[in-house]
Amino acid sequence: MKFKDYYEILGCKKDAGQDDIKRAYRRLARKFHPDVNRDPSAEERFKEIGEAYEVLHDPEKRKAYDRFGSNWKAGQDFEPPPGWDTGFDFGGSRQSSAGTSDFSDFFETLFGGHTFQTDAGPHFGQRTFTAKGQDIRAKIVINLEDSAAGSSRTITLNRTVPEPGGRIVTRPTSLQVTLPKGIIEGQQIRLEGQGSPGHQGPNGDLFLEILFAPHPLFTVRKRDILLTLPVSPWEAALGATIKVPTLGGLVDLKIPPNSQNGRRLRLKGRGLSSKSQSGDQYITLTVMTPPAKTQAQREFYEQMSRIFPFNPRK
Amino acid sequence: MDEHFSTLIIDESTWCSLSEACSLCRVDDERIQEMIREGVLSPSGSSAQEWRFGAQELKRIQIAVRLQRDLGVNLPGAALALDLLDELERLRNLTKNLDITG
Numbered sequence: 001m002k003f004k005d006y007y008e009i010l011g012c013k014k015d016a017g018q019d020d021i022k023r024a025y026r027r028l029a030r031k032f033h034p035d036v037n038r039d040p041s042a043e044e045r046f047k048e049i050g051e052a053y054e055v056l057h058d059p060e061k062r063k064a065y066d067r068f069g070s071n072w073k074a075g076q077d078f079e080p081p082p083g084w085d086t087g088f089d090f091g092g093s094r095q096s097s098a099g100t101s102d103f104s105d106f107f108e109t110l111f112g113g114h115t116f117q118t119d120a121g122p123h124f125g126q127r128t129f130t131a132k133g134q135d136i137r138a139k140i141v142i143n144l145e146d147s148a149a150g151s152s153r154t155i156t157l158n159r160t161v162p163e164p165g166g167r168i169v170t171r172p173t174s175l176q177v178t179l180p181k182g183i184i185e186g187q188q189i190r191l192e193g194q195g196s197p198g199h200q201g202p203n204g205d206l207f208l209e210i211l212f213a214p215h216p217l218f219t220v221r222k223r224d225i226l227l228t229l230p231v232s233p234w235e236a237a238l239g240a241t242i243k244v245p246t247l248g249g250l251v252d253l254k255i256p257p258n259s260q261n262g263r264r265l266r267l268k269g270r271g272l273s274s275k276s277q278s279g280d281q282y283i284t285l286t287v288m289t290p291p292a293k294t295q296a297q298r299e300f301y302e303q304m305s306r307i308f309p310f311n312p313r314k
Numbered sequence: 315m316d317e318h319f320s321t322l323i324i325d326e327s328t329w330c331s332l333s334e335a336c337s338l339c340r341v342d343d344e345r346i347q348e349m350i351r352e353g354v355l356s357p358s359g360s361s362a363q364e365w366r367f368g369a370q371e372l373k374r375i376q377i378a379v380r381l382q383r384d385l386g387v388n389l390p391g392a393a394l395a396l397d398l399l400d401e402l403e404r405l406r407n408l409t410k411n412l413d414i415t416g
Contacts, residue, residue, distance in 0.1 A: 026385070026386070029384060029385055030385055033380075033381070033384055033385060035377045035380055035381060035399070036395070036399070046384075050384075132340075135340060137376075137380075177321070178321065180323055183323065183325065184325075186373070187323065187324060187325045187369060188323075188324040188369075188373070189321055189322070189323055189324070190321065190322040190323075190324060190338070191319050191321055192319050192320045192321070192322070193319050194319055207376075219410050221407055221410060226410070274325065274326075274327075275327075276326065276327045277325075277326050277327075
């Protein structure tokens with residue numbers, strides 16, 4: 001088990017007042033809240049911040065935690081000395097102020113263990129003796145190809161599991177999740193009963209929110225795939241058939257004659273299509289002009305300027 | 315690994331009634347009505363019996379609940395955050411568009 005420096009996590013000094021702790025927590029919680037911060041790593045950070053606050057804002061827990069002294073460094077191997085919690089009682093005091101459900105082993109060993117966590121936070125009415133477990137939300141990052149063809153993914157979650165005797169331990173659990181064809185960023189997959197365990201009630205659910213990993217070629221807008229395609233002046237002027245990449249492989253694209261830079265062409269149905277919705281691929285042409293390096297090339301451009309009565313600014 | 319569980323995809327084809335939305339988002343109907351009065355949600359349908367909530371609405375309910383629970387903001391505060399998040403999303407998409415033409 002690794003030691004966690006809760007003060008460092010909140011960016012507070014060891015002698016920080018309760019107000020400072022709260023202010024630091026609120027500021028960090030706003031910054032790293034997974035609904036506000038798009039970065040998938042914010043989720044982990046937000047959990048950590050919630051855990052640190054859970055300990056430090058509670059005078060009893062903080063006093064007990066402070067007993068370990070300041071010699072411990074974050075990440076060091078740690079076992080609590082026997083009898084460290086003598087004189088403290090954390091039983092039943094655990095509340096999900098941060099809405100987090102799976103605190104670290106470090107936390108569970110020190111402060112968890114005795115209580116079941118329910119969804120009955122301050123805004124959910126009374127705590128009842130039987131309660132459905134908390135819903136868990138997690139983001140998963142998938143590739144555009146996964147959505148284009150449909151795919152499956154094994155995800156590993158650290159889940160809290162009750163052991164006989166009421167102790168709660170965290171344990172990695174693997175789940176096989178099917179990603180349906182055409183699922184897009186922001187959509188959710190609900191896995192029933194895969195959330196936190198209930199207290200003599202059903203388990204909570206697990207909600208997976210889809211995020212797309214950046215793609216080297218394509219950008220995506222809702223169901224549409226966008227691609228920038230460089231073309232030569234003669235391809236743009238005379239028209240051409242060019243093989244362009246799509247998520248389903250190379251496809252012949254007809255460039256109409258006299259196309260200008262920035263022209264947008266559509267490949268219908270080549271986006272992220274689901275059973276009920278269809279997406280397209282849009283290709284934006286970028287006309288590149290070859291540099292005139294040799295004498296012959298310069299003469300060719302000069303010849304063009306005589307043949308074409310063309311002023312792009314008019 | 316071999317566990318079996320039922321999955322639900324929340325996408326454009328999702329249309330929940332008020333009671334379905336309540337159970338999916340784990341809130342009571344009073345809370346959803348409050349969000350509608352606050353302008354956080356606009357489900358289709360003219361009466362509570364006819365209301366249908368799509369994926370966007372469901373997500374707004376979930377986010378509003380989480381923001382209130384985790385950050386200690388009230389409903390108008392959560393509503394403001396939701397609107398700003400939408401605006402941020404719109405601007406992000408706009409930038410994406412600039413990247414391809416520029």
